[in-house]
Amino acid sequence: MSSPDGLRSDARRNRHQVLDAARRVVLQHGPTVALDEIAKEAGVGIGTLYRRFGDRDGLFKALVLDALAQAQEAAEKADADHEVGFDAIEAYALAALDLRTSALIPMLMDRLDLHDAELGPQRETGAAVLQGLIDRAHEDGSLPRTVTFADLGTLLVRLSRPLPGAVPAEADADLARRQLRLALLGMRHADESTLDRVGMSREELSSD
Amino acid sequence: MSSPDGLRSDARRNRHQVLDAARRVVLQHGPTVALDEIAKEAGVGIGTLYRRFGDRDGLFKALVLDALAQAQEAAEKADADHEVGFDAIEAYALAALDLRTSALIPMLMDRLDLHDAELGPQRETGAAVLQGLIDRAHEDGSLPRTVTFADLGTLLVRLSRPLPGAVPAEADADLARRQLRLALLGMRHADESTLDRVGMSREELSSD
DNA sequence: AGGGATACGGAGGAATTTTCTCCGGTTGTT
DNA sequence: AACAACCGGAGAAAATTCCTCCGTATCCCT
Known part of the structure; x- marks a missing residue:
C-alpha cells in the first residue's frame, strides 16, 4: 500500500478507466444508461x-467531483495566463470543451444531491470561477455587457454534448471547436443589432 | 368521412398530439424512451x-416525415424571401430552430431505415435545400467559403437539442436564438484567423 | 335523433432489461 | 512464498417496457 488512497495499483487503474468510460457513455446516452454499458466500455467486469x-x-458523484476539479484547474490556469479578460475566457472555453464538464453536470443534475457536503461547495466554486472570468472581461471592455453567464455557460453545454448519431469523436470535437471560435468571434463583436437585450445572469438561469 | 386521410376528427387530433409530444419527448430523452411516456405527454392512452x-x-417514421416536410417548407420560403444568400440562411436557421428538426433526425438515425421508399428521398431533398442555400451564399460572397455544410448543419443540431437538466422551454429557446445570432455573426466575419481551413462537406460529414 | 362504425383508455400478462450479489480464480505486495 | 486485495461475470431477483384486448365513448351520416 504505497499509495495515499490505499488502493492497489490495478484497482486504481480500473477506477480511472471506469470514470473515463462513464464520462463518455453518460454524455452519449444520458444518466439512465445501464451500468453494464459503462463497465463494458471501461473494459472491466x-x-x-x-x-x-x-x-x-x-x-x-465521483464522476462529477472529478470533472469539477479538472475544470476548476483549467479555469485558474486560463485566468492566470491571460492579461485581457476575453482571452482568458477563450482559453478556458477551449479547455472546457475538451473536458466536457459543462454538459456532464446538468445531465446528472436530477440524480445528484446538491446539498451533499462535498458536491455543493465544489459546484458553487466551479461556477464562481467562470463568473469571475466574465466579470473581468466586462470590466476591461473586451466582452460586451449584453453577453452574460447564461450565454457562455449554456453555449459550452451545447458544444460539449456529443452530436447525436454515429459521428466519430474526432470530427465531433473538431466541429465543436470551430463553432466555439465562431460564436466567440460573434460575442466579441456583438452590438445591439445582434443581441437586443442583456442575457440572463447566473441566478436567473438556475431558478427561473 | 369528409377528410382525405379517412380519419375521424378525434383520431386526427390525437394523431397530431402524439406526433407533437413525441418530438418533445424524444428530443429530451432520446430514441429509447418508453412509449408510455410519449402517450402520457400527449394526453392520450x-x-x-x-x-x-x-x-x-x-x-x-411518421415523426421524421412530418418534421422533414415542415423544414423543407421553411427552407423554400427563406430561399424565396431573401435576395442575399446569407440572409436566406439566417431566416432558415431561425425557423429550423423552432422546428428542431435538425436534432431530431440524427437522434433517430440508427432506428430509421434510410432506404425506405418515402424516407430516403425526402431526407435527401431536405439536406439538398440547405446545401443550395449555402452554395448561393458562397457564390454571392455573403458567406466565407471556409464555412461549410457541416458547420451550419451541426450547429443547428446542437442548438436544436434542449439543454439537459430542468431548463424551462422558453428560456432554452431564447438562449438558443441568442447563440445562433452570435454564431452567425461570427460566420459572416470569419477569416483565416478564426477558421484556419475549410470545413467538412456534406459527404465528409455523413461517411467519415 | 338514432344507429352503426370508428376510436378511446388503460389493465395486466408476457417479454425484455437492469440490478447487484457472490464466489472461484487471479494479481499485486511484502 | 504467502497473504490480502482484487477481478470477472453468471445468474436470480427486481424493475421496466411492451402491446393486446375489450368494455365504453365519440363521431358521423341519414
Missing part, C-alpha cells in the same frame, strides 16, 4: 464497478 | 398510440 463505487449515485 | 402507428419504428 460489472463487479468491479459496483465494488468501487457502491451504486449508480456513488459513481455519478 | 397508450392503446391509441399503438393503434395509430403500429410500433415504435412506425411512429418514428
Whole structure:
C-alpha cells in the first residue's frame, strides 16, 4: 500500500478507466444508461464497478467531483495566463470543451444531491470561477455587457454534448471547436443589432 | 368521412398530439424512451398510440416525415424571401430552430431505415435545400467559403437539442436564438484567423 | 335523433432489461 | 512464498417496457 488512497495499483487503474468510460457513455446516452454499458466500455467486469463505487449515485458523484476539479484547474490556469479578460475566457472555453464538464453536470443534475457536503461547495466554486472570468472581461471592455453567464455557460453545454448519431469523436470535437471560435468571434463583436437585450445572469438561469 | 386521410376528427387530433409530444419527448430523452411516456405527454392512452402507428419504428417514421416536410417548407420560403444568400440562411436557421428538426433526425438515425421508399428521398431533398442555400451564399460572397455544410448543419443540431437538466422551454429557446445570432455573426466575419481551413462537406460529414 | 362504425383508455400478462450479489480464480505486495 | 486485495461475470431477483384486448365513448351520416 504505497499509495495515499490505499488502493492497489490495478484497482486504481480500473477506477480511472471506469470514470473515463462513464464520462463518455453518460454524455452519449444520458444518466439512465445501464451500468453494464459503462463497465463494458471501461473494459472491466460489472463487479468491479459496483465494488468501487457502491451504486449508480456513488459513481455519478465521483464522476462529477472529478470533472469539477479538472475544470476548476483549467479555469485558474486560463485566468492566470491571460492579461485581457476575453482571452482568458477563450482559453478556458477551449479547455472546457475538451473536458466536457459543462454538459456532464446538468445531465446528472436530477440524480445528484446538491446539498451533499462535498458536491455543493465544489459546484458553487466551479461556477464562481467562470463568473469571475466574465466579470473581468466586462470590466476591461473586451466582452460586451449584453453577453452574460447564461450565454457562455449554456453555449459550452451545447458544444460539449456529443452530436447525436454515429459521428466519430474526432470530427465531433473538431466541429465543436470551430463553432466555439465562431460564436466567440460573434460575442466579441456583438452590438445591439445582434443581441437586443442583456442575457440572463447566473441566478436567473438556475431558478427561473 | 369528409377528410382525405379517412380519419375521424378525434383520431386526427390525437394523431397530431402524439406526433407533437413525441418530438418533445424524444428530443429530451432520446430514441429509447418508453412509449408510455410519449402517450402520457400527449394526453392520450397508450392503446391509441399503438393503434395509430403500429410500433415504435412506425411512429418514428411518421415523426421524421412530418418534421422533414415542415423544414423543407421553411427552407423554400427563406430561399424565396431573401435576395442575399446569407440572409436566406439566417431566416432558415431561425425557423429550423423552432422546428428542431435538425436534432431530431440524427437522434433517430440508427432506428430509421434510410432506404425506405418515402424516407430516403425526402431526407435527401431536405439536406439538398440547405446545401443550395449555402452554395448561393458562397457564390454571392455573403458567406466565407471556409464555412461549410457541416458547420451550419451541426450547429443547428446542437442548438436544436434542449439543454439537459430542468431548463424551462422558453428560456432554452431564447438562449438558443441568442447563440445562433452570435454564431452567425461570427460566420459572416470569419477569416483565416478564426477558421484556419475549410470545413467538412456534406459527404465528409455523413461517411467519415 | 338514432344507429352503426370508428376510436378511446388503460389493465395486466408476457417479454425484455437492469440490478447487484457472490464466489472461484487471479494479481499485486511484502 | 504467502497473504490480502482484487477481478470477472453468471445468474436470480427486481424493475421496466411492451402491446393486446375489450368494455365504453365519440363521431358521423341519414
